[in-house]
Amino acid sequence: MFLSDTDIIKEVKAGRITLKPFDKKRLNPASYDILLGNTFLLNDAHTAVVIDPQKKIYAKTSELKLKDGKEFILRPGISVLGTSKDFFGSDHYLIQLSGKSSLARVGLMIHNTAGIVNPGHFLNITLEITNQNNIPIVLRPGMKIAQLTFSVLTSPPQQNYRDTGRFAKDNWKHYIPEKKKK
Numbered sequence: 001m002f003l004s005d006t007d008i009i010k011e012v013k014a015g016r017i018t019l020k021p022f023d024k025k026r027l028n029p030a031s032y033d034i035l036l037g038n039t040f041l042l043n044d045a046h047t048a049v050v051i052d053p054q055k056k057i058y059a060k061t062s063e064l065k066l067k068d069g070k071e072f073i074l075r076p077g078i079s080v081l082g083t084s085k086d087f088f089g090s091d092h093y094l095i096q097l098s099g100k101s102s103l104a105r106v107g108l109m110i111h112n113t114a115g116i117v118n119p120g121h122f123l124n125i126t127l128e129i130t131n132q133n134n135i136p137i138v139l140r141p142g143m144k145i146a147q148l149t150f151s152v153l154t155s156p157p158q159q160n161y162r163d164t165g166r167f168a169k170d171n172w173k174h175y176i177p178e179k180k181k182k
Contacts, residue, residue: 002030003093003150011093017150018122020087028147033100036145037083037124040064040072072139074108079130085142089122091160094151097125100144107133110146119153120160 003011005027011017019032026033041061048059066072074080088095095117099110109130117125127145131137139145 001152003152004030008032008150011090011150016092017090018088019148026144031098031147031149033144033147034084034086034088034125036127036139036141036143037085038066038068038141039083040066040129041081043079066141068141070141074129074131074137074139076107076131076134076136079112079128082127082129082139082145084125084127084145087122087124088148089117089120090150091119092153092156094119094153096149096151098147098149100147103145106137107131107135108137117148119157 008017008027009024012019012022026035041063043059043061045059048057051058064072097111097115097117099108103110109132110127112128112130114126114128117123125146129139
């Protein structure tokens with residue numbers, strides 16, 4: 001079961017959902033739009049012949065910070081990491097990140113597989129942004145980039161991502177080893 005706009009407002013006011021900054025104009029019937037942040041992480045393609053996650057071999061990266069009003073041209077077939085301007089999370093709900101259909105229709109993917117935010121994870125989310133089109137796409141900090149939905153849990157979780165999640169403290173790092181289960 002997903003929260004409606006009425007319930008999202010109620011849960012934000014009660015402090016059970018964090019959405020900062022909260023803007024009622026970005027509320028949809030059963031979702032909330034989040035904005036693209038100012039920071040991007042780009043692979044330096046020339047620094048690695050291959051990426052091998054099992055051996056922890058990754059390309060070197062460069063961080064790019066754009067001022068509001070500036071634009072980032074995402075070339076066809078290129079993937080970058082970006083951030084959301086919005087800081088959000090909840091100890092009580094599973095949050096799901098989805099792309100916006102208007103952007104998907106021009107070939108923009110905002111996450112490959114990491115679309116779930118577990119209870120206890122509070123963050124400016126790292127977006128896995130890819131241009132699937134054959135034409136460059138202009139990205140601007142502050143544009144609506146994705147939407148969040150909030151799912152009711154059938155019972156309180158026994159674990160909290162704050163304690164168990166490997167990206168709980170730093171969602172921006174490229175790779176963090178899995179935590180050992182106790």
